Amino acid sequence: MATQHSQKLARSMMAPSVIALLIWMAVPLAMTLYYSTLGYSLYNPISTPFVGIENYTYFLTDPTFIAALTNTMVLVVGVLVITIGGGILLALLLDQDIYGVNIVRLLVIAPFFVMPTVAALVWKNMMMNPVYGVIGQSMSAIGLAPIDWMTDVPLLSIILIVAWQWLPFATLILLTSLQSLSSDQKEAAEMDGAGALSIFWYITLPHMSRAITVVILIQTIFLLSIFAEILVTTNGGPGAQSTNITYLVYQQAISFGDIGAASAGGIVAVILANIVAIFLIKAIGKNLDA
Amino acid sequence: MARQVSRQRKIGMTILAWFVGFLIFFPILWTFLTSFKTELTAISIPPQFLFFDWTTENYVNIQAQANYFHFMMNSIYLALGSTVLGLIFAIPAAWAMAFSPTKRTKDVLLWMLSTKMLPAVGVYIPIYLLFINLGLLDSRLGLIIVLFLINLPIMVWMLYTYFKEIPVDILEAARMDGATLRQEITQILAPMAVPGIASTVLLNVILAWNEAFWTLNLTTSNAAPLTAFIASFSSPQGNFYATLSAASMLAIAPILIVGWFSQKQLVRGLTFGAVK
Numbered sequence: 095m096a097t098q099h100s101q102k103l104a105r106s107m108m109a110p111s112v113i114a115l116l117i118w119m120a121v122p123l124a125m126t127l128y129y130s131t132l133g134y135s136l137y138n139p140i141s142t143p144f145v146g147i148e149n150y151t152y153f154l155t156d157p158t159f160i161a162a163l164t165n166t167m168v169l170v171v172g173v174l175v176i177t178i179g180g181g182i183l184l185a186l187l188l189d190q191d192i193y194g195v196n197i198v199r200l201l202v203i204a205p206f207f208v209m210p211t212v213a214a215l216v217w218k219n220m221m222m223n224p225v226y227g228v229i230g231q232s233m234s235a236i237g238l239a240p241i242d243w244m245t246d247v248p249l250l251s252i253i254l255i256v257a258w259q260w261l262p263f264a265t266l267i268l269l270t271s272l273q274s275l276s277s278d279q280k281e282a283a284e285m286d287g288a289g290a291l292s293i294f295w296y297i298t299l300p301h302m303s304r305a306i307t308v309v310i311l312i313q314t315i316f317l318l319s320i321f322a323e324i325l326v327t328t329n330g331g332p333g334a335q336s337t338n339i340t341y342l343v344y345q346q347a348i349s350f351g352d353i354g355a356a357s358a359g360g361i362v363a364v365i366l367a368n369i370v371a372i373f374l375i376k377a378i379g380k381n382l383d384a
Numbered sequence: 385m386a387r388q389v390s391r392q393r394k395i396g397m398t399i400l401a402w403f404v405g406f407l408i409f410f411p412i413l414w415t416f417l418t419s420f421k422t423e424l425t426a427i428s429i430p431p432q433f434l435f436f437d438w439t440t441e442n443y444v445n446i447q448a449q450a451n452y453f454h455f456m457m458n459s460i461y462l463a464l465g466s467t468v469l470g471l472i473f474a475i476p477a478a479w480a481m482a483f484s485p486t487k488r489t490k491d492v493l494l495w496m497l498s499t500k501m502l503p504a505v506g507v508y509i510p511i512y513l514l515f516i517n518l519g520l521l522d523s524r525l526g527l528i529i530v531l532f533l534i535n536l537p538i539m540v541w542m543l544y545t546y547f548k549e550i551p552v553d554i555l556e557a558a559r560m561d562g563a564t565l566r567q568e569i570t571q572i573l574a575p576m577a578v579p580g581i582a583s584t585v586l587l588n589v590i591l592a593w594n595e596a597f598w599t600l601n602l603t604t605s606n607a608a609p610l611t612a613f614i615a616s617f618s619s620p621q622g623n624f625y626a627t628l629s630a631a632s633m634l635a636i637a638p639i640l641i642v643g644w645f646s647q648k649q650l651v652r653g654l655t656f657g658a659v660k
Binding site for chain 1: 401483494508511597625655
């Protein structure tokens with residue numbers, strides 16, 4: 095009796111959050127799905143005929159879409175490679191016995207707290223500008239021709255900016271994982287004459303594998319939706335060289351007023367994210383049992 | 385001999401670590417320095433590092449020319465508003481999940497998390513049209529609701545992992561000693577829940593402050609926070625490096641300080657308890 099009562103109470107305590115999220119997720123998603131079947135232009139909102147899968151065929155056969163899909167993948171993988179690789183090295187470095195390790199830690203994690211628009215504009219103008227940027231001036235100083243980052247290598251520029259923002263996240267999580275490794279194991283391996291490299295390969299890396307998985311999955315979710323960094327630096331250009339799916343959907347809706355095609359793009363993005371999400375949910379769910 | 389080698393190693397590692405830390409931090413340091421330069425010094429060739437005439441005119445100018453304070457207040461309203469709203473919803477939910485778990489608790493938690501993985505563009509079009517129809521576009525209230533909803537799953541999760549660590553046995557002991565329900569809550573549970581709630585608040589404020597999809601897409605001026613104000617520098621006129629730097633420093637400084645103090649809790653919140 096008492097438990098029944100308390101379960102009822104528990105359910106009513108959870109209800110507001112569950113209902114709020116259910117509405118937030120289901121209603122707009124259903125509407126996106128509905129819009130994606132309409133010929134709906136913002137410039138002529140009176141006539142919205144049903145067009146079936148036409149928006150999808152338009153969106154999926156648009157060469158810009160293929161470019162955007164490729165860019166999205168390159169962006170995600172590029173940032174992951176830099177942040178995981180750099181994060182492991184940085185975590186190993188910060189795990190050493192060094193003077194002022196706490197201050198170095200503060201310096202290393204700082205970029206994570208910089209809002210995307212600030213990070214992107216500071217890098218675009220003050221670091222990567224070919225004439226006035228610090229990188230350009232440094233290259234000129236040693237006699238190299240400066241690169242016009244945003245024009246010549248727009249996607250690489252965005253990868254570098256985003257990697258700078260996410261490197262601290264990877265480092266912090268990998269370091270947390272590294273510090274939970276008991277030193278007994280390492281010492282035992284050292285006694286057996288194992289070198290630093292084989293200790294890293296056979297003991298440290300396997301220990302960090304779970305944390306690495308979590309970093310990859312969580313970052314991928316966020317990286318699929320990169321938007322502000324593109325908006326304030328390259329506007330997706332030149333051409334569509336730095337347009338990702340998120341930016342393409344935004345462009346379809348805002349610049350071309352094509353609600354139907356934009357909605358179809360939104361659904362495609364949801365499907366892509368879901369593929370990753372399934373793995374993430376599984377990884378975290380497993381941890382919940384442990 | 386061995387001690388000397390390890391000392392040399394420590395010095396070597398220290399130099400390397402400080403150098404790498406300096407490189408990573410450099411863009412922020414450079415922004416800080418540039419914010420105290422005149423626009424002309426900011427683009428001088430070669431760049432001036434420390435020995436220039438320091439000026440605070442940029443900080444005065446961004447307020448005078450762009451009404452910086454307006455955007456700052458919007459950022460504060462949005463961060464605090466969405467956090468308070470989030471706490472009202474998330475505390476009871478997390479509490480119920482931690483103290484009266486059922487077979488389905490885990491599924492509900494994972495489902496909540498899955499809503500966080502819904503990409504913004506999947507719901508962007510209807511929300512945008514809905515906001516136009518309801519007159520919520522460029523309103524603080526509309527954005528507070530959106531920010532509250534996108535961060536609610538993280539808040540529930542984080543509070544849940546903290547609440548779960550509160551030992552339930554202690555309540556039984558208190559009951560045996562004749563504590564009333566009110567005493568149970570105010571004197572035993574609340575003090576143990578406060579640190580978890582505080583960390584959750586910090587993380588949520590950081591996330592809301594830096595959110596840059598909805599804040600850019602659903603505001604124009606009235607409700608525009610700092611993310612949108614800074615974005616207006618993407619099509620600049622004339623020299624603007626020093627002004628941009630001053631605006632950027634003010635926009636990131638509060639969160640940088642909050643973030644530095646809450647780095648441990650951050651790992652926990654952002655990995656949904658998967659890495660501790």
